[in-house]
Amino acid sequence: NAGVTQTPKFQVLKTGQSMTLQCAQDMNHNSMYWYRQDPGMGLRLIYYSASEGTTDKGEVPNGYNVSRLNKREFSLRLESAAPSQTSVYFCASRGGLAGGDTQYFGPGTRLTVL
């Protein structure tokens, strides 16, 4: 049981390049999330998906798109990377519909945009 996995672990992009961050979970969870972590700002929600086939915007969605490919996978795409998107990106999943269910986090992707 690997939990939540993310690829790649590290990535360097030039301004204007595109890339997709991959996330998969093997816990049969319904909900999945993408956060970004920046120094002194904690984690901020980019997008989330309550179930397969649905996605919604979080606090900071501009410049990103997401795809909930199936129940296991939730990808985050940067169409035209900007230096302001330099950050550590975390994917998380949550299993149930009960209030207070734990979110489980992946190890993160460290992205640098030059």
Add this chain to the structure above:
Amino acid sequence: AQSVTQLDSQVPVFEEAPVELRCNYSSSVSVYLFWYVQYPNQGLQLLLKYLSGSTLVKSINGFEAEFNKSQTSFHLRKPSVHISDTAEYFCAVSQTLNFGNEKLTFGTGTRLTIIP
């Protein structure tokens, strides 16, 4: 809108000394509260959470947090810290979205450094 305030960005503590990491939240509705820990170069792991019932919740590695509704606080404490507790600690509050889904609002984190 909900928010979480962690006033201390860095807390240095001598090994075996007690520590308190402060967390205050604002919310107009009942909330669920969480402490997550992030060890260097890793993702976040749940440390403990408050859902309902006893206002004092404990983790398996000696941390505890007390929910105080009147002061809207959820401070994290440990009576005696170890080198292995060096990490960043995030307080979070949940917000119900739709169809039973929730999102977390995080504080800015407190970096706990243990001094040998």
